[in-house]
Amino acid sequence: MAHLRYLTAGESHGRALVAILEGLPSGLPVSVKAIEDELVRRRHGYGRGPRMKxxxxxxxxxxxxRAGLSLGSPIAIVINNSEWEKWRHVMPVEDPPAGNExxxxxxxxxxxxxxxxYDFTDARNVLERASARETAARVAIGSxxxxxxxxxxxxxxxxVVQIGAVSSEEAAVPLPAQGETIDGSPVRCLDPGTSEAMVRAIDEAQAQGDSLGGVIEVVAFGLPPxxxxxxxxxxxxxxxxxGALMAVPAIKGVEFGNAFTVAGQPGSVSHDEIEPDLTRSTGRAGGTEGGMTIGGTVRVRAAMKPLSTLKKRLRTVDLSSGQPAEAFQERTDACAVPAAGVVCEAxxxxxxxxxxxxxxxxxxVDDLKAAHTRYLTRVEERRPR
Ligand SMILES: Cc1cc2nc3c(=O)[nH]c(=O)nc-3n(C[C@H](O)[C@H](O)[C@H](O)COP(=O)(O)O)c2cc1C
Known part of the structure; x- marks a missing residue:
């Protein structure tokens, strides 16, 4: 059983999103502002649609x-829909809904x-929950x-290391202190030249009523082995x-370290050899071996597909008539790769x-920290001197 469990509820245009996090120890400083700041990061990113405004x-x-500290009891967060008044007739709990199916x-x-x-004639009954609006709840408890x-x-x-055909494939792994620099880029890409090219690519896709996907690299620093x-x-x-990354909407592939490159190389150049002090000077495996963190950094890439709500409408069938048709349109992003990075972090x-x-x-939290320190001391004692 998971030690930290969470549930989310809520439809995209419903009254609110709800998230419950169970298993957090007591004594953790919690601030509404810090959670809001993460939600702001999720809303930003070049290529997002009007809803984000x-x-x-x-x-x-x-x-x-209570008083800014976790109590050890389940934490429930409600994120209200600022547009609820406009949508309450479309999403009523009891009355018949307004609007066409x-x-x-x-x-x-x-x-x-x-x-x-689920035997529905109205796709809204599905899309309201499948919409990535739900990821705001995951970002809130992820914070x-x-x-x-x-x-x-x-x-x-x-x-972000790739948007559409523009990539900074050989991008260096960022340093822990570079978070703000990354967020300062409109596409959350570290390299300014590549950032500009990514923005241009999004503009071009948008002008053609199209969308772009990309690749996000998620990194965790300071992990114990x-x-x-x-x-x-x-x-x-x-x-x-x-599993968690693949469950983010539109993420269709995950790569640990250089997995897809080493798949085409011999074993002699594909592993992270062990140095005399038990450290590694390469990170080809992405920081895990045998289902465990090796200690230090974990580095994973997630591939996001181009979004599929398009002005350039895709072929479908009108289920009310059985006739070929063009897919309906909702408000949509042209590119949500920078925002998806924030969700992947969460x-x-x-x-x-x-x-x-x-x-x-x-x-x-103090008991947790004490056990963590004790373990790190024990591991340190195993290092050859
Ligand atoms: C942050 C974020 C924003 C998204 N915004 C949109 C959007 O505006 N339009 C769209 O068609 N899909 C968007 N998606 C992707 C869809 O939610 C997703 O493709 C859809 O729910 C189907 O799930 P699947 O792609 O995982 O199979 C977004 C995904 C994320 C992570």
């Missing part, structure tokens, strides 16, 4: 925190399969996971991280915080 993410913490499902979305599976990790000097960040375990498949940290932080609590336990 409207969304305010007015959030409330309704349980689990959406019967021309968009390829690449949950629309068609959701309509078949608490990040705060817990910071207590152990573990930091998570992300940067041994998070996760080799002993059972569902305890392996790489599987847990990959889900990586949640997996790592869960693994930390599994390994070190503790009902208070």
């Amino acid at each position: 409207i969304e305010k993410d007015a959030l409330e913490i309704v349980s689990g925190v 959406l019967t021309r499902p968009r390829p690449g979305h949950a629309d068609l399969v959701g309509m078949l599976k 608490l996971a990040k705060a817990l990790l910071r207590e152990l000097d573990i930091q998570v960040l992300s940067h 041994g998070l996760g375990s080799h002993v059972h498949w569902d305890r392996k940290i790489d599987g847990r991280i990959a 889900v990586l932080a949640l997996v790592l915080a869960d693994a930390v609590l599994e390994m070190f336990g503790g009902d208070t």
